[in-house]
Amino acid sequence: MDFDFDTQLELRGTHCSKYDGIEKMFGVDGEGVIPMWVADMDFPAAPAIRAALQVELDRGYFGYFTNPTPVSQSVADWYQRRHGWSFDPEAVRYTHGVISGYADVLAAYSEPGDAVITFSPVYHAFFRKLRAMGRTALQCPLVERDGIFHMDLDMLSGMLTGNEKIMTLCSPHNPGGRIWSADELKAVADFCAAHDLILISDEIHMDLCFPGAKFTPIGIAAPEHMDRTVVLNAASKAFNIAGGETGLAIIPDEKMRRKLDAVMMDRESSPNRFAMMMIKAAFTECDDWIDAAREYLAENFRIFAERMSALPGVRVMDMQSTYLSWVDFTDLGMSDAELIKRLVTEAKVAPSPGTQFELGGTGHMRFNLALPRPTLLEAISRIERAFSDLQ
Numbered sequence: 001m002d003f004d005f006d007t008q009l010e011l012r013g014t015h016c017s018k019y020d021g022i023e024k025m026f027g028v029d030g031e032g033v034i035p036m037w038v039a040d041m042d043f044p045a046a047p048a049i050r051a052a053l054q055v056e057l058d059r060g061y062f063g064y065f066t067n068p069t070p071v072s073q074s075v076a077d078w079y080q081r082r083h084g085w086s087f088d089p090e091a092v093r094y095t096h097g098v099i100s101g102y103a104d105v106l107a108a109y110s111e112p113g114d115a116v117i118t119f120s121p122v123y124h125a126f127f128r129k130l131r132a133m134g135r136t137a138l139q140c141p142l143v144e145r146d147g148i149f150h151m152d153l154d155m156l157s158g159m160l161t162g163n164e165k166i167m168t169l170c171s172p173h174n175p176g177g178r179i180w181s182a183d184e185l186k187a188v189a190d191f192c193a194a195h196d197l198i199l200i201s202d203e204i205h206m207d208l209c210f211p212g213a214k215f216t217p218i219g220i221a222a223p224e225h226m227d228r229t230v231v232l233n234a235a236s237k238a239f240n241i242a243g244g245e246t247g248l249a250i251i252p253d254e255k256m257r258r259k260l261d262a263v264m265m266d267r268e269s270s271p272n273r274f275a276m277m278m279i280k281a282a283f284t285e286c287d288d289w290i291d292a293a294r295e296y297l298a299e300n301f302r303i304f305a306e307r308m309s310a311l312p313g314v315r316v317m318d319m320q321s322t323y324l325s326w327v328d329f330t331d332l333g334m335s336d337a338e339l340i341k342r343l344v345t346e347a348k349v350a351p352s353p354g355t356q357f358e359l360g361g362t363g364h365m366r367f368n369l370a371l372p373r374p375t376l377l378e379a380i381s382r383i384e385r386a387f388s389d390l391q
């Protein structure tokens with residue numbers, strides 16, 4: 001089936017964070033600005049997901065949801081079919097979103113005052129959440145080599161204080177779209193075992209690998225360490241349904257699961273009926289949609305990288321997955337404020353400031369490329385014009 005990713009949806013005035021949140025985020029009138037920050041796609045959700053919601057709407061019953069096993073089976077089948085990892089569907093729990101699941105995991109396996117490891121720069125909400133819960137971040141800098149990020153576990157060993165309880169792994173990595181190899185993942189899991197750390201693997205971007213690129217779940221790379229591992233995921237990022245809050249946690253180990261269950265029981269957290277319908281549709285009926293989206297996004301990245309890299313002093317990190325491109329402007333010698341002014345005020349293109357991603361983020365910007373091609377091309381042309389004095 002063909003899907004239309006080229007038509008721009010009108011999203012202003014629809015409570016859309018990416019469009020209607022520009023003014024609050026950047027302090028400028030959002031009218032006319034192309035948003036390249038919040039990680040949503042400007043594409044309509046897959047027809048199968050919309051049809052699943054329509055069934056619910058037509059029935060008109062929106063009551064409490066029970067018996068999640070068929071949904072969990074769809075999650076397990078998808079992981080098995082697309083990524084080769086098998087697990088018992090009973091290992092799946094549902095959260096409001098990945099970050100609310102992250103909060104549950106922090107509550108279950110750490111205490112206020114404990115340290116949580118990240119490889120930075122990394123998705124900013126981890127910091128917001130862990131600090132709000134009284135934990136501290138130990139940020140191990142990612143090392144850029146051969147144009148992509150690498151984790152340096154020797155460096156991390158030298159940074160440990162003994163206070164660390166949890167390792168946060170973003171796999172694939174946001175920003176920069178790095179897919180960690182099975183060997184790299186196993187080394188991280190072995191590190192966690194050697195230092196008695198709980199490993200959280202956030203795999204929310206796994207289905208956004210470019211055609212030909214292979215994602216390895218932590219459950220395949222390090223099955224022997226599942227007694228200390230929680231996988232967080234959601235149908236939200238790949239299937240563009242983030243407002244549906246479709247988070248889930250996979251905890252194969254029963255003892256680990258009991259601890260998380262206790263936290264979730266405390267919160268009276270129960271699945272959202274609409275989210276459950278969307279998860280099931282995404283993971284059973286949307287193979288062709290996601291394959292088409294991955295191709296479209298890979299081509300968007302190819303075009304963006306080629307034209308942005310032609311600007312003097314601008315380097316685009318090579319990317320194998322996600323639609324979140326990491327761009328290095330440090331050679332221009334501009335401050336972060338100057339860069340944002342040029343991009344948002346002059347070019348009228350709004351990326352995520354690199355500083356949000358903390359260590360290693362200054363002088364960088366993260367660009368969301370999940371735009372219809374004509375909008376993306378317009379955004380690139382605007383950036384080229386705003387930086388034309390540097391040519």
Ligand SMILES: Cc1ncc(COP(=O)(O)O)c(C=O)c1O
Nearest residue numbers: 039097098099123174204234247
């Ligand atoms: C790595 C990562 N984890 C989690 C999230 C957010 O997930 P949720 O909206 O389900 O909390 C994002 C959103 O961009 C992300 O990039």
